[in-house]
Amino acid sequence: MEYKEIELTIGNTKLKFTIEGNAASPSFSYSHAHTNFELFCVWRGEVKIKTDKDDFVIKKGEAMLVAPACYHQTFTCDDSEKINLYFSFARTGKHFVGEDLHKKFERVFSKNTIIQIADAEEFGKRIRMFKTCLESDCVGKSERLRAELTGLVFSLYDLLASETDDNDELHTEPKVGVQYRYEIDRLLSQNYARKIDLEFLSDKLCLSPKRVAVLIKLLYGKSFRRVRTEMKIQVAKQLLKESDLTVGEIASRVGYDSVRGFLTAFMQETGKTPTQYRQEYGM
Numbered sequence: 001m002e003y004k005e006i007e008l009t010i011g012n013t014k015l016k017f018t019i020e021g022n023a024a025s026p027s028f029s030y031s032h033a034h035t036n037f038e039l040f041c042v043w044r045g046e047v048k049i050k051t052d053k054d055d056f057v058i059k060k061g062e063a064m065l066v067a068p069a070c071y072h073q074t075f076t077c078d079d080s081e082k083i084n085l086y087f088s089f090a091r092t093g094k095h096f097v098g099e100d101l102h103k104k105f106e107r108v109f110s111k112n113t114i115i116q117i118a119d120a121e122e123f124g125k126r127i128r129m130f131k132t133c134l135e136s137d138c139v140g141k142s143e144r145l146r147a148e149l150t151g152l153v154f155s156l157y158d159l160l161a162s163e164t165d166d167n168d169e170l171h172t173e174p175k176v177g178v179q180y181r182y183e184i185d186r187l188l189s190q191n192y193a194r195k196i197d198l199e200f201l202s203d204k205l206c207l208s209p210k211r212v213a214v215l216i217k218l219l220y221g222k223s224f225r226r227v228r229t230e231m232k233i234q235v236a237k238q239l240l241k242e243s244d245l246t247v248g249e250i251a252s253r254v255g256y257d258s259v260r261g262f263l264t265a266f267m268q269e270t271g272k273t274p275t276q277y278r279q280e281y282g283m
Contacts, residue, residue: 012092038085039085067109071238198213241278262274
């Protein structure tokens with residue numbers, strides 16, 4: 001069951017949260033990605049997470065942080081239970097006197113990956129208390145909710161920051177661009193089916209189109225056109241594996257005007273036709 005979105009402002013950073021509890025029964029999800037972060041804690045049993053590259057097993061007392069745009073599948077086993085907390089953050093304004101928390105959050109959370117957390121008792125406890133408070137009419141409810149969420153965010157921040165050393169890849173990325181990585185991922189994943197261009201990102205990021213193009217090249221090592229195409233093909237691959245949509249319907253859904261254009265892009269990206277890919281990887 002999903003609950004109403006909760007907003008929290010810390011310094012120059014606005015955070016949005018949605019909490020979701022899962023029934024204790026076997027279940028699985030198709031491969032998907034979110035436009036926000038997903039933190040889930042396992043309370044009972046174990047949960048399996050599968051990505052294109054790795055398989056994870058998250059057991060009782062452990063947690064997983066899934067970054068935006070990371071495709072994954074979740075398998076909840078018999079007698080297992082987990083709870084999910086989705087969150088995103090954005091800068092509250094251009095001018096702020098004080099510590100630039102948004103920039104620090106962007107830097108620490110900038111790894112676009114899946115992170116397994118072995119000792120997640122504190123996260124689980126805070127999410128439980130948050131859920132209990134959210135469902136009750138306790139005294140000082142809004143203050144308690146803010147306190148639990150603030151504690152959870154900084155606990156997660158401290159954990160990730162402690163794992164970042166001088167050799168970490170975060171330090172090798174251009175510092176001026178890291179703060180935009182999450183926002184670019186979010187905008188691309190939300191608009192892959194539209195004919196967006198650098199001007200679209202420029203308007204959203206309040207940067208010049210030329211600057212956006214340079215940032216994308218530095219952060220992704222690829223051109224904007226390449227990054228956009230890869231995202232379209234990634235979605236198309238999932239639809240081919242998990243749906244009965246025709247190739248033409250999939251081409252339209254991921255933003256191609258013609259099937260021929262889609263076929264060309266798909267072949268260049270995978271070395272296979274969509275039909276061949278579906279025959280090889282379809283369910």
